[in-house]
Amino acid sequence: MPYRSLNADRIEATLETLHQRIQERFPNRGLANLCKQLLEIAREDKRKLSYVARPNIWLRIGVGVAIALGALGLLAFAFGMTIMGLEFGREVSNVLQGVDAAVNTIALSGAASWFLLNLESRWRRRAVLNDLHELRSIAHVVDMHQLTKDPTQLWKGYSSTASSQVHDMTEFELIRYLDYCSEMLSLTGKLAALYMQDMRDPVIIEAVNEIEDLTTSLSRKIWQKIMILQQSSRGWGQ
Numbered sequence: 001m002p003y004r005s006l007n008a009d010r011i012e013a014t015l016e017t018l019h020q021r022i023q024e025r026f027p028n029r030g031l032a033n034l035c036k037q038l039l040e041i042a043r044e045d046k047r048k049l050s051y052v053a054r055p056n057i058w059l060r061i062g063v064g065v066a067i068a069l070g071a072l073g074l075l076a077f078a079f080g081m082t083i084m085g086l087e088f089g090r091e092v093s094n095v096l097q098g099v100d101a102a103v104n105t106i107a108l109s110g111a112a113s114w115f116l117l118n119l120e121s122r123w124r125r126r127a128v129l130n131d132l133h134e135l136r137s138i139a140h141v142v143d144m145h146q147l148t149k150d151p152t153q154l155w156k157g158y159s160s161t162a163s164s165q166v167h168d169m170t171e172f173e174l175i176r177y178l179d180y181c182s183e184m185l186s187l188t189g190k191l192a193a194l195y196m197q198d199m200r201d202p203v204i205i206e207a208v209n210e211i212e213d214l215t216t217s218l219s220r221k222i223w224q225k226i227m228i229l230q231q232s233s234r235g236w237g238q
Helices: 008-025 030-053 057-084 092-147 171-197 202-237
Strands: none
Touching: 008 030, 008 171, 030 092, 030 171, 092 171, 092 202, 171 202
């Protein structure tokens, strides 16, 4: 079903459109370059997603070999016991030795299979967590771009100090700038959520949820600024 999961191509297309919008509205500001960087990350992550989701053939072969060895050990034990046809009372020591060897074979093959399966999970988890860390970092960079955009500078009677951050945007431009930042944060969260769709690793799910909480919290701060601007605008019009 097309509407039951996120589509990496659609997210990439949305970022491309957002970058064009920012570039057209603010061609001389760093926000457009930041959005372009996020777009490049989205394209890289789309390629990485297909790689991460692909099973490691060599590890799977190793698991198959370990399981086959365990099965062969059991078959060899059963076949040996049948061939010998020994009486239990006279050859009990041989029987015990055969049982011990079979148990050891099963234990070793099981341990090898468990290790190889966990190794694949650890490799996949490490690769995904590295990508998620990059998304977490760019969310903070977006927050830095909006941090100095103070809506109170447009208030009547505002008085700046020598260290005040001065910007030359109108009220409309400032609202658009802040809205673009909010959209970038939302798309950052969606890029992180792509990694959670086809994985059930609790560590990855927790990391994705942390990024979504982070981007939501940062976006909430932005919308507080937008609401201040909108309320001020209505107040000025009265």
